[in-house]
Amino acid sequence: MNSSSIVRRRFLQGVAAATAVTSVRAQDDPLRFGMIGVGKRGTAHLGQLVERSDITVQAVCDIDSAARDAAQSAAQGDNPRSYSDYRELLRQSDVDAVLIATPCYLHAEMAAAALDAGKHVFCEKPLAISADQVQLVLNAARNSKAVFQIGQQSRNSPHMQDVVRQIHETGLIGTPLVIKAQRHSTPSRPGTRREGGTGQQRRFPGWYNDVKLSGDLIVENAIHNLDVCNWLTGSRPVSVYGHGKRYLPEPMPAGTVMMDGFSVEYIYRNDMHLDYSQLYLHPRALKKLPNGMWFVVYGEKGTIELDYSSWTFYDIYGDSAPVEHQAPEGIDLTEAAHNDFVRAIRENHRPVADIDVAATAALTSIMGREAIYQRRMVTWDEMGVSI
Ligand SMILES: NC(=O)c1ccc[n+]([C@@H]2O[C@H](COP(=O)([O-])OP(=O)(O)OC[C@H]3O[C@@H](n4cnc5c(N)ncnc54)[C@H](O)[C@@H]3O)[C@@H](O)[C@H]2O)c1
Incomplete structure (x- = not known):
C-alpha cells in the first residue's frame, strides 16, 4: 500500500x-x-x-x-x-x-x-x-x-520564550527582518559521533545514517534549530533553496547517506528571510566564525544574538551599549517538557510544543531536504499539507 x-x-x-x-x-x-x-x-x-x-x-x-x-x-x-x-x-x-x-x-x-x-x-x-x-x-x-506533544524541548526553555516575547510582544528590535542561524561542529570520525563536547565517541544507531529511516540530517537533527527559527519569525516558510551533501570521509551526493553539511535559505510568509547552515567541518578553535549553535535576528531597530546560554540586544546604530541577559540556570529542558505534557493532560489544553508546532517544523525540514536533493526551489504549497 x-x-x-x-x-x-x-x-x-x-x-x-x-x-x-x-x-x-x-x-x-x-x-x-x-x-x-x-x-x-x-x-x-x-x-x-x-x-x-x-x-x-x-x-x-x-x-x-x-x-x-x-x-x-x-x-x-x-x-x-x-x-x-x-x-x-x-x-x-x-x-x-x-x-x-x-x-x-x-x-x-x-x-x-x-x-x-x-x-x-x-x-x-x-x-x-x-x-x-x-x-x-x-x-x-x-x-x-x-494531548499531542512533540519532543522539541527548546519550546520549553524560559530563556527562548523570553526572547520570542521581546521580539513579538515588546518590539525590542522593531519589525524582525532577517535571521542568520547555524549549527557547526567539529568533524566526526566515520561511523561515530562526538557528544556534547565530552570527547566521547559513540556509534550511530543503525538507522541513523540511512536517510530513508532518519529523514537525513536536516530532518533528524536540524529540526530543533529550524523550529526555533520558525518560532523567532512568528511565521512559517513559503519557499526554500539549498545545497548539501556528505563531505567526509568522501563526498557523496545528497540523498544517499546522512549529509554532514548543508546550507538553506528560506523565505517566510511574513517576508522574513532565514539563512541557516549546518556543518561538521568546523574546527573548534576557528576565531572569526564561532562554532556551536546560535541565532541572530536582525530587525529594523536592532539585533538579538542568541544561543542556549544567553541573549544580547544590539541597537542598530550603536546608540546604546549592548545588553547581555544570561539564561536562568538549572533548567532541564526534558524535565520542563515532561512538566508541560502532564499539565496539558491535567488541565486539558495544548502544550507549547503542540501538533501545529510539530507539523510546521517537520514540513520546514522536509521541504529544505527536498530543495537540496532536487537542486531547485521548493515551495510550502507543493508539500500539499494544510496546517
Ligand atoms: N529531543 C531530543 O533532543 C532527542 C535527542 C536524541 C534523540 N532524539 C530522537 O529520539 C529517537 C530515538 O533516538 P535514539 O538515539 O534513542 O535511537 P536508538 O536507536 O538508540 O533507540 C531507538 C529504539 O527504538 C527501538 N525500535 C525500533 N523499531 C521499533 C519498533 N517497531 N517498535 C518498538 N521499538 C522499536 C530500537 O530497538 C531502539 O531500542 C529519534 O527519533 C531521535 O531523533 C531526540
Whole structure:
C-alpha cells in the first residue's frame, strides 16, 4: 500500500472511530505511561519519568529484548509489563499516555495509531520524515481529544520564550527582518559521533545514517534549530533553496547517506528571510566564525544574538551599549517538557510544543531536504499539507 492510501485509510478510520481518550481517572492519580522505543533517548526519558510521583511507567515496548529488559529493570519500582509489538501496548486500557522514542521513520505511524487508540502522545522529533506522514498524524490529531506533544524541548526553555516575547510582544528590535542561524561542529570520525563536547565517541544507531529511516540530517537533527527559527519569525516558510551533501570521509551526493553539511535559505510568509547552515567541518578553535549553535535576528531597530546560554540586544546604530541577559540556570529542558505534557493532560489544553508546532517544523525540514536533493526551489504549497 502506498503512503497516500495509508493516509486516506487512517483518516477514514479516525472519523469513524470518534476516539475517546482512555478512561477517566481522578485528577491526582498518577498518569500511566507506556514507553515505545527504549534505546538511548527513550531510556533517558524513562530515567526521568521513574523519578516522578505523578507518573507511573505501566508498560515498555521495544523490538530489542535487551532494551526491554534494561527498561524493565530501570523502572522496577513501577513493575512495568513488557511488549515487543507497540500495537499490543496500545490495546492496554490501563495506559493513559505513550512516549514514542523509536527511529524517525516510525514516529508518524505510531503517533497516529496511539491517537486513534485514545492515548495522549509525547512523540520524539521529528514528527515525520515525509509530507504524507505529516498529514497522517495531523488527521489523527484533529480527530482526537488527546494531548499531542512533540519532543522539541527548546519550546520549553524560559530563556527562548523570553526572547520570542521581546521580539513579538515588546518590539525590542522593531519589525524582525532577517535571521542568520547555524549549527557547526567539529568533524566526526566515520561511523561515530562526538557528544556534547565530552570527547566521547559513540556509534550511530543503525538507522541513523540511512536517510530513508532518519529523514537525513536536516530532518533528524536540524529540526530543533529550524523550529526555533520558525518560532523567532512568528511565521512559517513559503519557499526554500539549498545545497548539501556528505563531505567526509568522501563526498557523496545528497540523498544517499546522512549529509554532514548543508546550507538553506528560506523565505517566510511574513517576508522574513532565514539563512541557516549546518556543518561538521568546523574546527573548534576557528576565531572569526564561532562554532556551536546560535541565532541572530536582525530587525529594523536592532539585533538579538542568541544561543542556549544567553541573549544580547544590539541597537542598530550603536546608540546604546549592548545588553547581555544570561539564561536562568538549572533548567532541564526534558524535565520542563515532561512538566508541560502532564499539565496539558491535567488541565486539558495544548502544550507549547503542540501538533501545529510539530507539523510546521517537520514540513520546514522536509521541504529544505527536498530543495537540496532536487537542486531547485521548493515551495510550502507543493508539500500539499494544510496546517
Ligand atoms: N529531543 C531530543 O533532543 C532527542 C535527542 C536524541 C534523540 N532524539 C530522537 O529520539 C529517537 C530515538 O533516538 P535514539 O538515539 O534513542 O535511537 P536508538 O536507536 O538508540 O533507540 C531507538 C529504539 O527504538 C527501538 N525500535 C525500533 N523499531 C521499533 C519498533 N517497531 N517498535 C518498538 N521499538 C522499536 C530500537 O530497538 C531502539 O531500542 C529519534 O527519533 C531521535 O531523533 C531526540
